[in-house]
Amino acid sequence: MLPARLLKDARYFQIIFQSIFLTYGIFVLHWKSETWLYATYFATSLIVQFACEWIGGNKNIPLLERYRKGIPSVLISSFGLSLLLKTHEPVAAILAATVSILSKYILRINGKHIFNPSALGIVAAVLLTGNAWISPGQWGSDAVIVFTVLSLGFTVTTKVQKIDVSLAFLGSFGGLLFTRQIIYLGWPMDHFIQSVSTGSLLLFAFFMITDPKTTPNHRVARILWSIGIGCAAFYLATFRFINGAPIYVLVAAQPLIPLLDKLFKARNFEWTPSTKMTIQEERFLQTIYSKSVM
Amino acid sequence: MKQKILIIGGLTLLSPLLYSFCGFYVSKADGTLKNKTSQVILVRDGNRNVITMYNDFKGDTKDFAMVVPVPVVLQKENIKVVDPSIFQKLNDYSAPRLVEYWDENPCNRHMYDEVATVADKSLNRMMAPGKAESREKESSVRVEAKYLVGEYDILILSAKESTGLKTWLTENGYKIPPNAEEVLDPYIRSNLKFFVVKVNEKEKQKLNNNFLRPIQIAFSSPKFMLPIRLGMANADGDQDLIVYAFTRKGRIECTNYRNVDIASNKNIPLFVQKNFGAFYANLFTQQWKNEGKNISLLEYAWNVTPVNQLKCDPCVGNPPAEQDLVQSGVWWLYGKDWNDYSDIDNDEPDNGDRSVYFTRLHVRYNRKSFPQDLMFQVTPNTENFQARYIITHPASGDFNCAAGKKYLQDLKERRKKELQELTRLTGTDLSNWQEDAMAKNDETKIETVQYETLIPVYKETFPDRDTGPVGILFLSGLVLGAAGFLRWKGII
Structure with a gap:
């Protein structure tokens, strides 16, 4: 049995699952292993995080202490970059990692940061440098089983993950795709399955859009927001032929969150267990809330 | 060389x-x-x-x-x-x-x-x-x-x-x-x-x-x-x-x-x-x-x-x-x-x-x-x-010096690796290539390092390798174990 403490913080699970995905990519899918690239993402992120804590962190907590607490989030966003962003330019890699970490400290409203760090890093590197790209075909469709099992495993084991976000996104995106490909165009079923069984899509749905820090607080708002992302991503992917559309849409949709939080007031978070929380659980949720996941 | x-x-x-x-x-x-x-x-x-x-x-x-x-x-x-x-x-x-x-x-x-x-x-x-x-x-x-x-x-x-x-x-x-x-x-x-x-x-x-x-x-x-x-x-x-x-x-x-x-x-x-x-x-x-x-x-x-x-x-x-x-x-x-x-x-x-x-x-x-x-x-x-x-032609002539003996040893080892690579890349049994190996007169006259001699020796010893699934299981186990250990020790 794993120590009970380990089960408390979803971020550790996320790190473990992301490292499995990366291992799978390198060893089973034979990605060209770009050790320098992964090293650049991790090193840059850790350095930038340190600098940010040093300059702008909460001075009541010792520097090393607050730095240490932020490390899991840094690892998660570095894994996010390693899994999705390809480049041969060190400058693009450094830019992506720097933007992703800096955005957490600079672009904030009401104590929440606005953008999902890795999504913003990816979009910045692709659009600003022109030397980085997203490779939607890198997972192939055979990886879908591995992904499904691990993603569901992740959701079940952590319990805290906002599964409603994943389902709303997958439901709207997949539903529209199904309607268009199968019902309207008349393609056979395997044509549709090929579209939705890509690892990049599941990685996005379970590990990126679900970031509790950068989704609306209210369940209704959250679901509407995810459906909106699904619809916009469908439009861009199908009619504008944009690869990696969900990531762009996510970044574009995140500034809406403060507005949604205002419109849908309700309680701060409601993915609560049915029983009253223990102090430890309270504290854990606070940790989750104060740190970004991916 | x-x-x-x-x-x-x-x-x-x-x-x-x-x-x-x-x-x-x-x-x-x-x-x-x-x-x-x-x-x-x-x-x-x-x-x-x-x-x-x-x-x-x-x-x-x-x-x-x-x-x-x-x-x-x-x-x-x-x-x-x-x-x-x-x-x-x-x-x-x-x-x-x-x-x-x-x-x-x-x-x-x-x-x-x-x-x-x-x-x-x-x-x-x-x-x-x-x-x-x-x-x-x-x-x-x-x-x-x-x-x-x-x-x-x-x-x-x-x-x-x-x-x-x-x-x-x-x-x-x-x-x-x-x-x-x-x-x-x-x-x-x-x-x-x-x-x-x-x-x-x-x-x-x-x-x-x-x-x-x-x-x-x-x-x-x-x-x-x-x-x-x-x-x-x-x-x-x-x-x-x-x-x-x-x-x-x-x-x-x-x-x-x-x-x-x-x-x-x-x-x-x-x-x-x-x-x-x-x-x-x-x-x-x-x-x-x-x-x-x-x-x-x-x-x-x-x-x-x-x-x-x-x-x-x-x-x-x-x-x-x-x-x-x-x-x-x-x-x-x-x-x-x-x-x-x-x-x-x-x-x-x-x-x-x-x-x-x-x-x-x-x-x-x-x-x-x-x-x-x-x-x-x-x-x-x-x-x-x-x-x-890449194919590599062997040297010819006498190998009577010390370096020459070493060369022959290396050549044998290299050819073993080449044969191994051949079976791995093509997924074919070595015996399929025996004919080719024999039909082409080996450029080296030293019998012990000729492909023709080596093929029957190594034929049985090259197993099919597919390390992919084993690799991922091993590595995920390692990662899980390491994470568990660090957490247990209170490091993360």
Whole structure:
């Protein structure tokens, strides 16, 4: 049995699952292993995080202490970059990692940061440098089983993950795709399955859009927001032929969150267990809330 | 110890293949027509596309008809015929290559020879002369345009539903592949037009040649894809497609199938030289199977900008000259621009950049593994890649010095590794190669290190290796364990 403490913080699970995905990519899918690239993402992120804590962190907590607490989030966003962003330019890699970490400290409203760090890093590197790209075909469709099992495993084991976000996104995106490909165009079923069984899509749905820090607080708002992302991503992917559309849409949709939080007031978070929380659980949720996941 | 000498054996594609484009043939005759390997040149920048399709139709030209779905109604100016030799040049230039090295005799450090071998690269494209006819439009199908380009009669059809198109073709005397209707439907509803090509016999005879020239079309569309599904209508089994792509920025890659680099830079036994084509065909099939079949394999990627000096290393064939690139449809080079293709949406400003990046992809598709058409994207990836295999000739002479004895020991070890690599790459048993090993007189006279002697020894000892799943299990266990341990110790 794993120590009970380990089960408390979803971020550790996320790190473990992301490292499995990366291992799978390198060893089973034979990605060209770009050790320098992964090293650049991790090193840059850790350095930038340190600098940010040093300059702008909460001075009541010792520097090393607050730095240490932020490390899991840094690892998660570095894994996010390693899994999705390809480049041969060190400058693009450094830019992506720097933007992703800096955005957490600079672009904030009401104590929440606005953008999902890795999504913003990816979009910045692709659009600003022109030397980085997203490779939607890198997972192939055979990886879908591995992904499904691990993603569901992740959701079940952590319990805290906002599964409603994943389902709303997958439901709207997949539903529209199904309607268009199968019902309207008349393609056979395997044509549709090929579209939705890509690892990049599941990685996005379970590990990126679900970031509790950068989704609306209210369940209704959250679901509407995810459906909106699904619809916009469908439009861009199908009619504008944009690869990696969900990531762009996510970044574009995140500034809406403060507005949604205002419109849908309700309680701060409601993915609560049915029983009253223990102090430890309270504290854990606070940790989750104060740190970004991916 | 090794003396590098650049010598290359190029490779004629794969074993018994026919060349043709991935459209489907609508046959008037009842004979079975197959199209097994297609070659196509894609030129892409922004939303602009030039596609050149190459046919190696074998049979009576009056039976020839090709249907290709296209996103727009093409104007006559945007349809051309080009010289087929361009495909030969591109293939020769980018084909998988065998590189030779010579060992130096450690006891006698100056003897080596330079020998050049170039493999046979002939691709005969014989066409029997025949007769073609053009038909008028009928019923629900609309003939959007009708052109005579080179030796081809070209019709651009649009249809409301597949039955209409099917009826039109049937009423005009064409035999439809059994599954075509099902495949046509989604294309019609995606608002695609159908580019129907037949041979105009009068024009064909004027040309006084016996092959069909490739057809080149240019159009603007954000879609960067190749319609392979239509080609599956009458295809039994696997079909090969070679894509030669030119962009300004970098490599192209597939977005809806996995991209895999073909195994490259491997040391293989000397005797493979004799049968390099078979070796590569086996290697390709083995890797294609191991990776799950639904993949796109990269065979070559290089910067071929006219001013770039090093267009290959080593070169198998001449690198494409500027005029070859222009012929392939690279419109942004000197002497040509996009305006040459008139009536095309011209709203994108041209940045004047004259870079040209070349990618060669090899896809082996079948209906089961490839439910979708091939979708591509242009990436900024400018890394060079080539399919390169290395053979090393042993030194000759006496090995009576100490270094010589050491050399023989190393040679034996190296040849063991080469044999191991051979079985791993081709997935074939060593005994299959025994004949080749024996037929080729081993260059070394020392019996203990001859392949012929080594094969029976190592035949049994090379097990099949597939470390993938074991690797991932091991590593995930390791990661989980490490994370658990760190957490337990309170470090994270």
